[in-house]
Structure formats: structure tokens, C-alpha cells
Amino acid sequence: MKKLGIVCCIIMLCGMFSCKHKEGEYHSLKEKIEEEGKHYQDPGISSEAYIGDINTIEIREGTHTFLIPERKGQIKSYACTECHSKPLAQMQNEPGEQKAHWDIKINHANANAMNCATCHNGNDMDNLHSLTGNTIDFNRSYQLCAQCHNNQVEDWKGGAHGKNIGGWAKPRAAMTCVNCHNPHEPQIASKWPARFNTEKVKERK
Ligand code: HEC
Ligand code: HEC
Ligand code: HEC
Ligand code: HEC
Incomplete structure (x- = not known):
């Protein structure tokens, strides 16, 4: 009983002293982060300078809103309808039809799971389409990938897969899958x- 009393006393004393903390000490880690983080909430910090003149679009996915580079201006053979002015089936059955896109080979999922029509719509070539037939804009092709690679897309939204352009300061801009x-x-x-390291060793001499 006496022993217990001493132990209780020590605990109480410790409690008293740890409450009377000195400057720079906190009750909890959370309090410390909040207190010291105030210093970093300076609205003067921005990623804008790093984004430079990259043409971006804003996307909103769940709780995440960020910028990704625009794609259509970067795709060599866009707009597809410059040639794909009629349905693909018709183009492919024309007498004297020429082969196009010989430089594009699929080395992705196997042929049972994927062909050109998995992602491209022969009747609306300027857009991509989902497995269920919904239209997907070329600028939002990550939605295509999300059908089969949801884990990576979820990681990407939070910033754990892929790469930010610039830093974490707002506005956040991230590279897109493609x-x-x-x-x-x-x-x-x-x-x-x-x-190689060996080269560096040589240079140091
Ligand atoms: C310079 C003309 C031209 C442009 C631009 C063009 N295509 Fe084509 N494409 C063709 C022709 C011609 C065919 C039909 C012959 C063939 O299948 O090779 C074709 C066929 C295709 C096919 C079917 C291939 C197959 O083997 O079934 C797909 C998919 C396709 N194009 C996608 C696109 C997309 C997407 C774009 C735009 C980003 C585009 N094309 C832009 C000329 C073009
Ligand atoms: C997994 C989905 C997927 C499949 C399968 C697919 N594509 Fe694509 N394709 C895309 C996406 C997404 C883009 C746009 C990429 C970008 O933003 O650079 C694209 C771009 C293209 C372009 C424009 C390329 C350029 O730089 O001008 C052509 C042409 C094209 N695809 C043809 C084809 C053909 C032909 C097939 C079949 C042999 C095929 N694609 C299969 C998703 C796919
Ligand atoms: C219809 C389903 C489907 C779609 C849509 C799709 N993929 Fe895939 N992808 C697969 C499958 C299946 C594999 C092979 C998985 C494996 O080997 O484990 C794969 C493999 C990959 C790999 C790994 C390649 C390697 O061997 O290291 C990458 C990276 C990838 N896909 C990226 C993408 C991107 C980016 C998009 C969107 C433009 C996309 N995929 C769209 C089904 C898909
Ligand atoms: C900044 C470049 C970059 C961006 C953006 C990016 N990835 Fe990747 N991805 C990588 C690298 C690097 C790897 C690892 C390749 C390896 O290990 O061989 C990878 C691996 C993968 C794999 C193979 C499995 C794995 O996790 O290692 C898949 C699937 C994939 N990425 C899908 C995506 C999708 C979907 C997006 C868009 C939401 C995306 N990636 C955006 C660079 C990127």
C-alpha cells in the first residue's frame, strides 16, 4: 500500500512537471506540428514559377484538385478527324486503302484483353472511350488507365505515384500517366x- 502511494506520488509529480513545459515544448506531436507549421503557411510560397508556360488543365478527383498538363496540343496526329472523317470500318474497307499507324504496336496487356478498340472509338476518333462505352477526353486519359490500374491512380491522386511539377506548394501540378x-x-x-562511381573516383584525383 505504501509502495503504491509512492508510485502514485511520482506519477503525479511527473505529470505536474511535464505540464509546466518550457518554451518550445508541446503537449503532443499534433500540437507541435500545428504550432510550428504556422510558420510555413505563408501565402508567398507558390509552385507557379516551376509550372512556367506548361499548358495545364484543372482536374477534380474526389477530395483532390490539381493541375495536369494538357495533351491534345502535344499529340502529333491530333485531330484524328483530319483523316478519320468517316467510321473506321468504312475506311478499312475502301479499295486501295493504305495502312496507317504501322509504328504503333501494342506491348501492354495481351491481345485477348486489349486491342486498339479497347481505348479508341472507330466512330469518334477524337475521343477515347471506356470499357463500358463512355466518352473520355484525351486530356483526361488517366480515367482510361484507372479502369485497370486503380491502385496507381489512387496513389497518383495523393501524390505517391508519378511526379509533381515544381513542389507541394499550391497550385499543385502533377504529370499525368501518359x-x-x-x-x-x-x-x-x-x-x-x-x-558510375568509378568515374567519380577518377575525377577526384
Ligand atoms: C494521316 C491520316 C490519319 C490520322 C491523322 C490519324 N489516322 Fe488513324 N488511321 C488512318 C487510316 C488511313 C486508317 C485505316 C487503315 C489502317 O487501319 O491502318 C487508320 C486506322 C486507325 C485505327 C485502327 C487500327 C487498326 O489496326 O485497327 C486506329 C485505332 C486509329 N487509326 C487511331 C487514330 C487516332 C487515335 C488518331 C488521332 C490521335 C488517328 N488515328 C489519326 C489514318 C489516320
Ligand atoms: C490502353 C489504351 C490504348 C490502346 C489499347 C491503344 N491506344 Fe492509342 N492512344 C491511347 C492514348 C491514351 C493516347 C494519347 C496519348 C497521349 O496523350 O500522348 C493514344 C494515342 C494514339 C495515337 C496518336 C499518337 C500520336 O502521337 O500522334 C494514335 C495514332 C493511336 N493512339 C493509335 C492506336 C492504335 C492503331 C492502336 C492499336 C494498335 C492503339 N492506339 C491502342 C490509348 C490507347
Ligand atoms: C483494359 C485494361 C487496361 C487498361 C485500360 C490499361 N492497362 Fe496497363 N496493363 C493492363 C494489364 C492487364 C497489364 C499487364 C499486367 C501485368 O503484367 O501484371 C498492364 C500493364 C501496365 C504497366 C506495367 C508494364 C510493365 O510491364 O512494367 C503499366 C506501366 C501500365 N499498364 C500503364 C497503363 C497506363 C498508363 C494506362 C492508361 C493510358 C493503362 N495502363 C491502361 C491493363 C490495362
Ligand atoms: C513521373 C512519371 C510517372 C507518372 C506520371 C506515372 N508513372 Fe507509373 N510508373 C513510373 C515508374 C518510374 C514506374 C516504375 C517502373 C519500374 O519499376 O520498372 C511506374 C510503374 C507503374 C506501373 C507498374 C506497377 C507498379 O506500380 O510498379 C503501373 C501499372 C503504372 N505505373 C501506372 C501508372 C498510371 C495509371 C499513372 C497515372 C495515374 C502513372 N503510372 C503515372 C512513372 C510514372
């Missing part, structure tokens, strides 16, 4: 480090 992955062959080629 800035890094060619939709026809999305593998990222493996790379060597820019320079």
Missing part, C-alpha cells in the same frame, strides 16, 4: 545510373 508511360507500351525502360 507523360511517363506510352499507353501502347507502358513499360519504363531500365536505365543505368547517369554516371
